[in-house]
Amino acid sequence: MAEAGPAPRVLAGALLVTQDDRRRVLRGDLRIESGRLTHVGPDAPREGAEVVDAHRFAAVPGFVNLHGHVAMGLLRGIADDRELAGFLETLFAVDAHRTESDVGAGARLGIAEMLLAGTTTFLDLYYFEDAVARAVEELGIRGYLGWAVLDADKTTQRGVPLDNAREFVRRWKGHRRVVPLVAPQGVYVCGPETWLGARALAEAEGTLCHFHLSETRREVHEHEATTGRRPAVWLDEIGFLGPRMVAAHTVWLTGDEIARLGRHRLGIAHCASSNLKLASGGIAPVVELRAAGAVVGLGTDSVASNNSLSMLREMHLAGLVQKNQRWDAAVLSAQELLDLATREGARALGAEAEIGSLEVGKRADLSLVRLDHPTLVPARPEAIVSHLAYAAAEEAIDSVYVDGVPVVEGRRLRTGDWPQIRAEAESAAEPLWQSRPVRAPR
Ligand SMILES: [Zn+2]
Incomplete structure (x- = not known):
């Protein structure tokens, strides 16, 4: 049966940055029908x-x-x-006061910010994910939503996190733009039973696993002191690592760990802004991870540690940091950065057949970026990828489509009422900010 959707639409005469296997950039049309691209190139049937x-x-x-x-x-x-330990101290204290309702208000705010900046799919790790899922459905983005799992004695969640995750996955499986999954938080709050329970749940339900890994030296050293193994080695040895997994950060890895993550074809979310702002001190070995077989994409992490959800900013910074740190200007080219932000991110989610490039048969998830915005001039086809990776401002993103539905048009959110989203976010923020522990400045 055909999926219900808006009438077919042709976006005519655009500069198409296809991100297909040949990375073609050409003038042409996109025809969108029932949420999918049915023509990419010149002379679309109208x-x-x-x-x-x-x-x-x-x-x-x-x-x-x-x-x-x-x-x-x-x-x-x-x-x-603050560095991660001090940052988490505040965050965990505030977390204890969160409600499902303020999680919904925060999710609508974040989704609005992402859509207006051209992000059409995101991978999330949190709890009260039902509220996030409802915000995803309402505002029309595509959400891969991981229910945070940690040891029962370390959580502020009501009930057993693994059971909560199982129920969440079962409630939301099969929804069109919500993909539920299980998300063990990290080695500092998850023992082996939690990791293996999460893996078994993901396998049984056919979902992804998403988790934090080796973000700081402290995490690595403390784990090594208690288990005798570095985190990635330990996860491999206890039998956790496997296909359909995305690890965030991976800043502190040895060559052996890179090889292990590559062997399992792990997805990696490189979060350059967050790592730099929290002074993690290193950079993810993106080049080596990719060479070893891992699938690397880019992540913003939260606005508490970034403090933006802009993937344009993330591409820019990820490229500059790798080049500078490695004394090699050729490393992570503009094309590779755009790949990480689109098709490689899709591949890490196992969604490359559906999203990540403009090709016939794929979902119509795309942005229209103004070529007359100052940050895109001169708008030459041979420079457009460079502009997107290094120069483009969020304000240049005029319209955004998800599943063929225009969710942003003329820089206005079409699927939600921004003044209301903002007002709800402001009032939901109030008690959380009141609850934060205030520390004397150092
Ligand atoms: Zn994170």
């Missing part, structure tokens, strides 16, 4: 379609944000200028 003149725009695949905690939108700026 029968029965609403034709939109898109010659002033580049059409770019929607960005895939491979790691975040969207509901933390309310906590932007709440714990700045």
Whole structure:
């Protein structure tokens, strides 16, 4: 049966940044029918379609944000200028006061921010994910939502986290734009039973696993002191690592660990902004991970540690940091950065047949980016990928489509009422900010 959706639409005459296998950039049309692309290139059939003149725009695949905690939108700026341990101290204290309702308000804020910045798919790790899932359905983004799992004695969740995750996955499986999954938080709050329980649940339900890994030296050293193994080695040895997994951060890895993650074809969410702001001190070995077989994408992490959900900013910073740190300007080219933000992120989610590039048969998840915005001039086809990776401002993103539905048009959110989303976020933020432990400045 055909999926119900808006009337067919042709975006005519755009500069198509296809991100297909040949990375073609060409002038042409996109025809969208029932949420999918049915024509990519010159001379799309126009029968029965609403034709939109898109010659002033580049059409770019929607960005895939491979790691975040969207509901933390309310906590932007709440714990700045501290390293991870001090940051988490504040965050855990505030976390204890969170309600399902304020998680919903934070999620709507974060989703609005992402859609307006061209992100059409995101991977999330949090609890009260039902509220996030409802926000995803309401605002029209695509959400891969991981229910956070940790040892029962370390959580503020009601009930047993693994049971909560199982129930969440069963409630939301089969929804069109909500993909539920299980998300063990990290080695510092998960013992072996939790890791293996999460893996067994993911296998039984056919979902992904998403988790934090080797973000700081302290995490690695403390884990090594208690178990005798570095985190990635330990996860491999206890039998956790396997297919359909995405690890966030992976800043502190040995060559042996890189090889293990590569062997399991792990997805990796590289979070350059978050790592730099929390002074993690290193950079993820993106080049070596990719060479070893891991599938690397980019993640913003939350706005408490970034403090933006912009994938444009993330591409820019990820590229500069790798080049500078490695004394090699050729490393992570503009094309590779755009790959990480689109098709590689999709591949890490196992969704490369559906999203990540503009190709016939795929979901129509894309942005129209103004070619007359100052940050995209000169708008030459041979420079468009460079502009997107290094220069483009969020304000250049005019329209965003998810599943063929225009969720942003003329820089206005179409699927939600922004003044209301903002007002709800402000009032939901109030008690959380009141509850934060205030520390004397150092
Ligand atoms: Zn995170």
